[in-house]
Amino acid sequence: MSRSRVSPGVAYLTRGLLSVIFPTASSVIIVGRLACLQGFPVSPWLLSVVVLGAAPLGLATYIFVDVISQRRKATRLDARLVPRIQGRWPGNLDKLVNTIQRFKVEYLGQPVLDEMKELGPTLNYRCLWEDYIVTTEPQHVKTILATDFHNYVKGAKFREAADSVLGTGVFNSDGETWKFHRTMTRPFFSHDRISHFEIFDRHANRAIALAKDRSRMDMAIDFQDLISRFTLDSASEFLFGHCTDSLSVELPFPDNTLESTNTKGRGDTAAAFADAVSQAEHAISRRVIIGAVWPMTEIFADSTAQHMKVVDEFLDPILEAALTRHSTAAKLDANEITEDQTFLDHLIKLTSDFKVIKDETLNILLAGRDTTASTLTSAIYLLAMHPEILSRLREEIISKVGLTRMPTYGDIKEMKYIQAVLNETMRLFPALPFDVREAVHDTTWTSPEPGKKPLFVPGGVVVIYSVFLMHRRTDLWGPDALEFDPDRWLDERLQKYLTNPFIFLPFNAGPRICLGKKFAYNQMSFMLIRLLQNFSAIALSPEPAMCPPAWWAEKDGRQAIERFKPRFHVMLYAEASLSLTYFAVI
Template identity: 35%
Template sequence: MGFAEELYSKASWTSALSVVFVCYVVYAISKRFNERYRLRRTGGLRAPEMRGKLPWGIDLIISKIRASAVHKNHLLWENMFATLHNHTVEVRIMGKRIIFTDDPENIKAILASQFQDYGKGEPFHREFEPFLGDSIFATDGAKWHASRQLLRPQFIKDRVSDLHIFEAHLQTLFTVMSVGGDASAAAVLIPARAEGRSISKYSANGRVIDMSDLFLRYTLDVATDFLLGKDTQSLIIPQQDFAEAVTEVQRVQCLINRAGPAKAFVPRDSYNRGIRVIDEFLDPFIERTLCLPPEELAKTIHDRGEGGTGRYTFLHALAQFTRDRKVLRDQLIAVLIAGRDTTASTLSWAIYELSKRPECVQRLRGEIAQSVGLEGDATCRNPSSADLKAMKYLQHILNETLRMYPVLPFNLRLALRDTTLPRGGGSDGTEPVAVCKDTPVAYSTLLLQRRIDLYPSHLPSPAVFAPERWEQWQPKPWQYIPFNGGPRICIGQQFALTEMGYVLVRLFQKFERVVSHMDAIDHGSPTLMDSLVLQPGDGVKVAFYEPDATNSSKSEEKV
């Protein structure tokens, strides 16, 4: 019997486990010493550490799971910063150092001044690759730069100002609202409206509607129309494979993203099915576009520029620059998700707040009346992009909504090399923070934009929705970043702001007031559900009223 066989025959499970334990301890100690050496080389210091009471930070993991389950992540972050009296802290989970910050100087470094030091990282790309592929949201370096160069020209002024898409789907939204959100009933009324028959017996007056659901469906229809030239009609056909697949894939992706070491145990059957459904939906559009010869694509774009009627789409524009199917698919998905979720969530939060503040609605309607008129006025017209930009109070409402409810409340970057953050280290929190390569750095725009110490004392509390603050307050750089900042600043922000503004103006041209029905549900404290984007966790149940609510409910003509 050889030495190895003899050793194996005499070994016990206890001795084997002891060897494994000793090896682990030696590895952990050597890793920690290596980390300390690298941290010293950066010239930075450590941030205050939130220490767990259990080994490997198990209690911190449990706290994170509990906070996520009840949509209280922002309170968990606030507690860390308050406990350690610093706006940059670190924790150690399963031996991994993680940094949290809501310091504007550190966020500026991550997104701009030290942009080359921080990125999405390969782990993020691996997790999101089945869904977002190599799109602009999932890559760094050359791939990211190529994506941005491809997409940026598509958000040019004449495309952003293309308001007829918004209006067409708003008419459907108004019809759905008039039947209390009943999609099947709206599907019957829309052909009647198209034929010129009156449907005025139907009214949204006093009907309690969940606008967060309708806005998600509306923005999906707008996004698919803008991207593909054909919308999903989810406002009148809410139960359809593609829309449900997008929602389910995002739900599971969010779970995977937050599961940490347990991500391998997240069930992915519905996720994989959803990816297949999404690809099957997009493939025919991509195929038809790629079948068009370059001169036909160019003619479509030229006709569009000359005021022709040809359907020029975002996909047509991309196909001018690349014939790669995967590139087209990945970028379409990225823009679709951004175009649907971000706009829908901001509109939902705006209506949530306005429904509790009739004085804000009254002032907004006054501005609308002066600029483009109200429904029923002889001078009433749909707003142009220039009209929207000129409406100061409308812009204040949008700014205030994005300040209180930034679309991406929490974000994550990975250190791509040994580096530092400008502030938060040392005993007084004023020294640079040392950051080793592959260290996750999480930052919160939600907490940043609600920090009371960053606001003048004479203004309303940052926890209060007050559009009027923007009349006498201009945020300092990096204290208000609803669309992020630096090289990765959102290239579609003007499109989003135009769509949001257009929808609000058209709503309040038509409706005189909106009344909240949320107090019995959330008792005045909204649920901040951060599932990739920040959404109202309990929906937005409200009732709209037209100026003459009494007479408008009378039947005029049967369909």
């Protein structure tokens, strides 16, 4: 399917031109009219001043009026403005540049955390005269996701930033469109569907065989790459009935000392697809961070265009073949889900609109691949950092399942420690560390500081909430909040601290709660069981590219002890991948 060739920058300038032309033309007309009435000629000098000054003056007037308007609205609601960051340059441009630069080298979320130490858990990251309210306050997150759900939408700003990648899929839509996608998707993620483990087992065995081959070579393995291939192959077969076979090619070597001799094939095409998706997700993240003026950074071309061309070339033939099959097949009840029916089959029964099918398929595929791959990568990293926890988890696996048998849904349900390990992993490293909404109407939030007025949230403002930072707050989780300790999910700390369920949100909450939550728990548990049935120990590679810079060790908290660099585009991932020196084969 062809995509628009007009760059976002050109479209943005075209729209913005009207905002320049209107005040300029109006000013010229007014000056000319006044001059005619007074009988004075209009000098070129005066006309130049009017033309050059109209737009800046209009912008300054807009900013002044907006500030006054917000204060008055807040006063009417007996509220106060959200504390704002204070930079030295106009529009807090220095803060914006500094934040973008620090995100590249600092620990994940550190620039925001530093501002919150001064301003509190809810602040206004106002840059280029545009408000971005950022919060890690559970009560505010609860308001956004549940109690005032309809007042917080994905919104036009995020939708524009993500449209070239996510289209109108469930993660980039609101209102009736969102309900339509949600209704289409929900029936497929039933208990009967998510507890079928044959697909997981087939691809887990292939991934483990590759890991064993690398271990026998006494070479490091890029685990993030391996697990991403596993989740891509599993998700594609589960959703499409069409495996991408990304595990069929030789794995890359983390240190690049050896090169693959495999000929290019379907697995390489899948790897190119996965890389293209990752690059497109990076573009979405960059656009959201820059804000409303992001199209100005893409004047000459859409930064996602080339990547989405690769995605289209991969997905389109799969979807077209499925549509062709269904055009000649007998129609079934759209509400009936048969045993061998895939997610794609289910969608095609409900609509023949190619774009709707494609957008929703890609949205669910990314969710099924990225979230699970992110969490499993973080889990293996933490287990390698804590061999005593790995040993204890293996003991539970061996006692419940043994060393060879495929785990069942019932096995996983009974295994308390593996769930504690996964919960603790998702607490420290949630797959979706930051998420975005847009307020529809003016409203207020309760103050995080007792005795102070509520906080005013203007309609149209972008709201960002970070479960990554919220999950690490010591006032919410206790003084050991930065430590990896699965026992906090099994001992008295669970009742002491987790009294508010909105302090732990790896799968979101409210009407937009992740439909694939149980699917993800099952897949992650299954893969961890299979890995630890085959390997008794895991060690991190000292590969310099993976390790954080030495100066991180001088900082506070987890930054001082981390042995990889957590980053995010839409999802959390390990920069320069996650290399393991060995899996000790049993």
